[in-house]
Amino acid sequence: MNNSLLIKYGLAGVGLDIVSSADICKHVFHTKASTKRMHTKNDNNNTEYSAVQSEPWSCTERCFPKLICCTYIHKTIANAFHPFIFIPGDGGSQVEAKINKTNSVHYICAKTSTDFFNIWLNLELLVPVVIDCWIDNIKLRYDNVTRRTSNTEGVETRIPGFGSTEPVEWLDPSHASTGAYFTDIGRLLYFTDIVNALVKLGHVRNQTLKGAPFDFRKAPNENQDYFVKLKQLVEETYESNGKTSVILLAHSMGGPMSQYFLNLQKQNWKDKYIKCLVTLSGAWGGSVKAVKVFAIGDDLGSYMLNGKVMKLEQITNPSLAWLMPSRNYWKMDEVLVQTDTKNYTLSNIEDYFMDVEYPNGWEMYQDTLPHSLNLTAPGVEVHCIYGTNVSTVEQVFYKAGSFYENPTLINGDGDGTVNRRSLEGCKTWSSKQKQKVYDLALPKVDHMGILKNVNVLEYISNLVNGL
Incomplete structure (x- = not known):
């Protein structure tokens, strides 16, 4: 809920996680909307609105048609944010x-x-x-x-x-x-x-x-x-x-x-x-990182982990095969892996999976290709x-x-x-x-x-x- 709306209706001190339009409709006829926000710092050093000073509404103010007021407030609050x-x-x-x-x-x-x-x-x-x-x-x-x-x-x-x-x-x-x-x-x-x-x-x-x-x-x-x-x-x-x-x-x-x-x-x-x-x-x-992971794994940026050990789990995930370079953005003959005996491209990517000794990678690649x-x-x-x-x-x-x-x-x-x-x-x-x-x-x-x-x-x- 938008803080400005809470302030407007005298609810700046009410917990944001429990405020509803019903709370406002109830509160708006017992307090005056002129408020002073009191704030403190929470454990995460973020500002929290923890108290509010308000004055009673006058009889004239309380006599404002409740149906119109509550309908307006409910609509305003409900549409305050796109979730x-x-x-x-x-x-x-x-x-x-x-x-x-x-x-x-x-x-x-x-x-x-x-x-x-x-x-x-x-x-x-x-x-x-x-x-x-x-x-x-x-x-x-x-x-x-x-x-x-x-x-x-x-x-x-x-x-x-x-x-x-x-x-x-x-x-x-x-x-x-x-x-x-x-x-x-x-x-x-x-x-x-x-x-x-x-x-x-x-x-x-x-x-x-x-x-x-x-x-x-x-x-x-x-x-x-x-x-x-x-x-x-x-x-x-x-x-x-x-x-x-x-x-x-x-x-x-x-x-x-x-x-x-x-x-x-x-x-x-x-x-x-x-x-x-x-x-x-x-x-x-x-x-292309997916190509690399199928070969040597990924250590997640940690010197405490061994990429080749992590590879034993990573290459079993079909999502990794899905994240292989797409032929929509890479040419079929563009070299992804270069060796002294063979270059691997999207056109012969099956050979790559076989040569890194993970044929299931090729199967998952075909499953996810569409x-x-x-x-x-x-x-x-x-x-x-x-x-x-x-x-x-x-x-x-x-x-x-x-x-x-x-x-x-x-x-x-x-x-x-x-x-x-x-x-x-x-x-x-x-x-x-x-x-x-x-x-x-x-x-x-x-x-x-x-x-x-x-x-x-x-x-x-x-x-x-x-x-």
């Missing part, structure tokens, strides 16, 4: 697991658990030796008959907190801090800075701000239930906020996930329920924000006889994770839909840094104030 739903990217949702296994990969690994426990992101599970247990619990198994993945036998996983902002604000529910160890995953803070900025404007967690976490290990073809739940969440959020259309705010892989979701909906549904789509670092055409080729515009207003001028891998180069060793990474333009040509994919929609498409390139802003960048926070704040 947000946050759609995270790869690695941007908490994952919980419950295990009941008959065997384990190491004697120190537990075979059973009494209940679900946090498995992503749980720093205690990423230490040497213990990480082997973690990999076995979180990796996926691919079935080339059903063309689907499943957990390791005896492992059940779930994505907690759908609809809440908590799971997309913090990757670790303990709110632990990792210092500089996990720089590529934002020190476990995900959408927190953006959520805090919106709360300062008067938004309310879990009322006008909602989270839509999903199993980021899987691509759209295995996330159909998620899209059903997301549609329901949009409709419920619309109804619970005075029939006000919703803003989808997505990061990284959440961008193409949002595009896929919107393309499932009819235009009249989008016109009614969606105000706009705001994307940060959208990976519209995949990334979804990576979809350039259909989302049919809603788009605000596409991304970083540029950050060194981003464009090609993987192996010296003679070193194919199974660490390659040299040849860099180009992008945000450090996604290549610029992929980040700019949203710009093609300008000529493919009647709704406006705005794009903003931010030099020297990296893939995760964009989530706390002051220019981004200001852009979103201005967007809210301008609606």
Whole structure:
């Protein structure tokens, strides 16, 4: 709820998370609207309005027709904000697991658990030796008959907190801090800075701000239930906020996930329920980084982790195959991996998967290829924000006889994770839909840094104030 409205109706001291139009209708006939806000600092050093000075209304003021007053206030408050739903990217949702296994990969690994426990992101599970247990619990198994993945036998996983902002604000529910160890995953803070900025404007967690976490290990073809739940969440959020259309705010892989979701909906549904789509670092055409991960894995920006160990889990995720460079943005004969005996391009990418000894990668690539080729515009207003001028891998180069060793990474333009040509994919929609498409390139802003960048926070704040 907008602070200015609370001040206007003498409710600046009422908790923002419990204020409703009914509260205002009740309060407005017992207090005078001239108020003085008292403020204090909370634990996060943010200003909180904690008290209000007010005077009784006069008889004349109380006799103002209540029906007109309350109807006006209810309509004003209900339409004060367009609610947000946050759609995270790869690695941007908490994952919980419950295990009941008959065997384990190491004697120190537990075979059973009494209940679900946090498995992503749980720093205690990423230490040497213990990480082997973690990999076995979180990796996926691919079935080339059903063309689907499943957990390791005896492992059940779930994505907690759908609809809440908590799971997309913090990757670790303990709110632990990792210092500089996990720089590529934002020190476990995900959408927190953006959520805090919106709360300062008067938004309310879990009322006008909602989270839509999903199993980021899987691509759209295995996330159909998620899209059903997301549609329901949009409709419920619309109804619970005075029939006000919703803003989808997505990061990284959440961008193409949002595009896929919107393309499932009819235009009249989008016109009614969606105000706009705001994307940060959208990976519209995949990334060469996915090619690198299939070869040597990714250490998540931490010297404490071994990329080749992390690879054992990472390459089992169909979402990684989905994020391979798209032929919409890379030429079929453009070299992605160079060796002394063979160059790998999109035209012979099957050979690459076979040569890195992961044929299931090729199968998952084929399963997800139709979804990576979809350039259909989302049919809603788009605000596409991304970083540029950050060194981003464009090609993987192996010296003679070193194919199974660490390659040299040849860099180009992008945000450090996604290549610029992929980040700019949203710009093609300008000529493919009647709704406006705005794009903003931010030099020297990296893939995760964009989530706390002051220019981004200001852009979103201005967007809210301008609606």
